Amino acid sequence: MLKTNTKKARANIRAYIIDNYTPDSYGFPETTDFHTIAANILETFRNEKPYSADYIRKHHAPELEIFKTWCAGLPSIIDTCYYYNRSAVDDLGAILEETDEEKSKYNESDAENLLTYLIYRELNRARREAK
Numbered sequence: 001m002l003k004t005n006t007k008k009a010r011a012n013i014r015a016y017i018i019d020n021y022t023p024d025s026y027g028f029p030e031t032t033d034f035h036t037i038a039a040n041i042l043e044t045f046r047n048e049k050p051y052s053a054d055y056i057r058k059h060h061a062p063e064l065e066i067f068k069t070w071c072a073g074l075p076s077i078i079d080t081c082y083y084y085n086r087s088a089v090d091d092l093g094a095i096l097e098e099t100d101e102e103k104s105k106y107n108e109s110d111a112e113n114l115l116t117y118l119i120y121r122e123l124n125r126a127r128r129e130a131k
Contacts, residue, residue, distance in 0.1 A: 002097050012097070016119075018037060021037045021041070021077070023077060025076050035126050035130045038124075041077055049067075050073065071083065082111075089108060
């Protein structure tokens with residue numbers, strides 16, 4: 001089992017994002033460059049986010065929570081079907097290289113939240129690295 005902040009876990013998360021990146025309907029070119037993929041996903045998220053800027057300011061909504069809501073809406077630029085018809089526990093277990101016993105400590109909701117957080121963290125880390 002990997003801790004979520006190890007280099008190997010971060011590399012696995014980045015590979016997961018690259019594998020689940022689907023830019024076709026957005027007019028972005030196919031690429032395997034993680035920084036480009038991260039920028040495209042974040043740009044799309046910010047254009048499609050489900051709340052207005054006024055709502056966010058008024059309710060002090062953290063961007064991570066808005067990102068979770070967006071991911072649960074199954075955006076087409078990144079495959080987040082672990083919210084719908086794929087096991088988030090299995091996806092997270094593969095990323096963290098967990099045994100079945102280690103995976104059993106998560107329920108689907110907890111795994112969805114952690115997996116979405118890890119995706120969000122890596123996308124924003126790439127954005128900071130690109131500056």
